[in-house]
Amino acid sequence: MGADLHDIRYVRIGCDDLDTSVRFATDILGLELMERDGNRAYLRGDDRDHNICYTQGRESGQVTGWEVASLDALDEAAKAFEASGVTVRAGTSEERELRRVRGLIVVSDPTGNIIELVARPDACGRRYFPTRDAGILNFSHVGLHTRNPSADEAFWVRNLGGKVSDWIGDAALIRINDVHHNVALFPSTRAGIQHVNFQVESIDDIMRSFYHLQKNNVRIVFGPGRHPTSGARFLYFQGPDDIVYEYSTGVRLITAEDEKTYVPRQFPKAESSFCMWGSVPDIPEFRVPQPNGSAVARAA
Ligand SMILES: CC(C)c1ccc(C(=O)O)c(O)c1O
Ligand SMILES: [Fe+2]
Numbered sequence: 001m002g003a004d005l006h007d008i009r010y011v012r013i014g015c016d017d018l019d020t021s022v023r024f025a026t027d028i029l030g031l032e033l034m035e036r037d038g039n040r041a042y043l044r045g046d047d048r049d050h051n052i053c054y055t056q057g058r059e060s061g062q063v064t065g066w067e068v069a070s071l072d073a074l075d076e077a078a079k080a081f082e083a084s085g086v087t088v089r090a091g092t093s094e095e096r097e098l099r100r101v102r103g104l105i106v107v108s109d110p111t112g113n114i115i116e117l118v119a120r121p122d123a124c125g126r127r128y129f130p131t132r133d134a135g136i137l138n139f140s141h142v143g144l145h146t147r148n149p150s151a152d153e154a155f156w157v158r159n160l161g162g163k164v165s166d167w168i169g170d171a172a173l174i175r176i177n178d179v180h181h182n183v184a185l186f187p188s189t190r191a192g193i194q195h196v197n198f199q200v201e202s203i204d205d206i207m208r209s210f211y212h213l214q215k216n217n218v219r220i221v222f223g224p225g226r227h228p229t230s231g232a233r234f235l236y237f238q239g240p241d242d243i244v245y246e247y248s249t250g251v252r253l254i255t256a257e258d259e260k261t262y263v264p265r266q267f268p269k270a271e272s273s274f275c276m277w278g279s280v281p282d283i284p285e286f287r288v289p290q291p292n293g294s295a296v297a298r299a300a
Contacts, residue, residue, distance in 0.1 A: 002084075002161040003077035005176040008183075009067040009121055010099070011142060011196055012053045014060035015241045021054040024239055028218055029198070030134025030209075034124070040098070044139075045130070045198050049100045049122035051139035052196070058241060062193045064142050064183075065099065065116040066160075066176070074103040074119040081107055086159055091116070107159075110151035112191040113144050115160070132212075135205025136198045140251065141181055143195035143244075145188035145285070152185050165254060165262075166229045169269030173229055180230040180252040186285045194285060195236065195244040202249055206235050209247055213237050222286070225279035229267065236283065244283060 015021040022041045025031045031043040034050055042050035055061075068074050081088040091104025103119030130136065146152040149170040156162040162174040165181050173181035186194050200206060210224055213235075221244055222236035232248035239245045254262055267273035271280055271288050281287075 002080055002157075002159040003066075003117055004068055004073055004161050005066045005117070005182075006069050007067050007177055008064070008139065008141060009048065009101075009118055010051055010053060010065040010139075011193055012055060012061070012063040012065070012099075013193065013241060013243060014058045014062060015054045015056065016058055017240070018054055018056045021240050025052065025054070026131040028132075028213065028216060028237075029239070029245055030130045030132040030136050032128055032130050042100075044124070044128060045136040046128055046138040047124055048139070049124050051198075053099075061114065063114045063116055064144070064193065065101075065118050065121075067121055068117055068119050071103045071119045074105060074117060077117055078105050081105075081159060084159060086155075109144075109146075109155045111145065111147045113146075113152075134198075134209055134212075134247065135200040135202065136247075137201055138199050139197075140179060140199045140248070141183060141197040142193055143184040143186050143197075143246075143285075145190050145192045145194050146185040147187075147189065147191065149185055149187050156183065156185070164264045166265045166267060168229065168267045168273045171269075175254060178253045178255050180232075180254060188285050193243060195246050196239075197246040197248060199251060200247045200249050203233050206233055206247055206249060210235055219282075221283050222281040223275070223279050225275035225277045228273060228276045229265075236281070 025043045031045050034042040039056045041054045043052045044050045078088050089106045096104045100122040101118040105117050153172045156174050162176050164172050165175050166173045172185045174183050176182045219238040223234050226233045230251045232251040234248040236246045
């Protein structure tokens with residue numbers, strides 16, 4: 001039995017320039033800056049202490065953080081990793097302090113993505129008050145690069161307790177709770193975070209942002225569109241440090257009742273599997289083979 005992940009908690013993203021990333025997150029994305037110093041900045045789009053921690057210097061790396069329900073559950077997870085031969089490291093007290101958590105263990109997936117499991121993360125008693133009203137409801141999922149889709153998918157299913165909700169080609173959309181997916185594993189040539197998703201309230205927020213981003217010369221890389229997989233309406237745009245951000249609304253929930261009959265669906269790696277409205281992604285990892293053998297990113 002693998003770890004029992006409760007929810008996604010945070011991402012940590014090493015950035016070339018902290019000021020640029022913070023400005024993007026506040027003025028463009030619509031997050032609230034919670035705290036910052038010369039080396040790191042904490043931002044949020046919901047009632048958690050933070051959803052994103054930007055750290056100065058790309059070399060400080062990229063990490064995703066996942067919450068388990070208790071310190072005991074974290075101990076159980078550590079034992080289960082060890083029993084299945086996965087190297088697990090206990091976080092130091094300084095690392096726990098920087099992540100605002102009481103318990104921390106660290107593992108890597110076969111690709112080398114760093115995955116942190118945390119217990120008793122700080123909540124925030126003050127409501128989220130954004131710099132710009134993007135309609136954000138909550139931090140929801142991440143896309144991870146995978147060099148080895150089958151090995152990483154097996155790691156998420158066997159060791160992290162995930163369930164595949166759907167596949168697009170070899171890309172698995174995996175859930176750890178009742179949200180259609182909390183992580184998407186996207187075939188690539190490297191490790192790292194591919195995109196960071198925030199749920200917004202409505203399609204009006206998506207379209208308002210579409211115009212806001214264009215006005216601010218932010219590159220829209222996919223959408224507005226609608227995913228056939230989760231049913232969510234979406235908009236993807238390019239942020240600093242090679243990170244794509246996604247707003248989406250209306251993501252499908254797979255409830256305990258649905259679980260009884262739910263079977264993951266295999267979608268082909270085709271444009272219609274990414275968007276049911278006809279938007280074509282301008283994102284290298286989402287390129288689709290064309291009948292003439294070329295790979296087109298965006299229709300002219
Ligand atoms: C194209 C990416 C990996 C993708 C595909 C489907 C959904 C969804 O069903 O909501 C996503 O959120 C994605 O990021
Ligand atoms: Fe996504």
